[in-house]
Amino acid sequence: MRSSIKEDIQSSTAELVYGTTLRLPGEFFVEAKNTKPSHEFITDLRKVMAHIRPVPTSDHSKPSTFVQKELATCSHVFVRIDTVRPPLSHPFDGPYRVLRRRKKVFVVDINGKSSPISIDRLKAAFIHRDNVDGTAPATNTRGTTSTIADRPVYQTRSGRRVHIPRQY
Structure with missing residues (x-):
């Protein structure tokens, strides 16, 4: 509609807004000349259509879960x-x-x-093999487990108890 020429102003609305005409999708393609007669085109079309097979569809109704x-x-x-x-x-x-x-x-x-x-x-x-006996494992920030009794406990000069992680 914006590229159609208005009779009263002798211009399109796109020319008034943008200062130039719009390029329409039909202008992108060069028109090919059909050199085959229509009966040959129809027989070729029937051959191509006879070989077309339906593509199997995918089923998106059942969500798959990761296990x-x-x-x-x-x-x-x-x-x-x-x-x-x-x-x-x-x-x-x-x-x-x-x-x-x-x-x-x-x-x-x-x-x-x-x-x-x-x-x-x-x-x-x-879980570590030594924790399978039923002791409650404690999870650290890295996601691995270790029992609280395994970690060394240090005390600072102010009396604060510090638990040093096993990997350090």
Whole structure:
């Protein structure tokens, strides 16, 4: 509409606004001359259309979830908390001991109760062999676990207790 010429002003609105005419999509392509007769064009078109096969479609209705391969062998798991949480809170709770595994559900020992939890909410916990006996592991900022009793405790001159991480 902006490139159509108005009879009363002998100009288009695009020329008034931009100072030049607009380039329309039809002007981008050079018109090709059809050199084939129409009956040859129709037979070629029928041959091409006979070889066209439908492309298989993808199914986007079922969302795929990521499942760790370590879940099949791990002894402890973290459970994702699916409630509304305050900012900067932990998304996972645990680690909890795995009692039984099924195809889609793990039975996990949470505070002495066996709870069935979907594997979509689970993440494998990697625990040191010395912590498997049931002592509660403490998680440090790097995501690895160690027991609190393993870390050395130092006391400053002012009497403050300092826990030095194991890697230092």
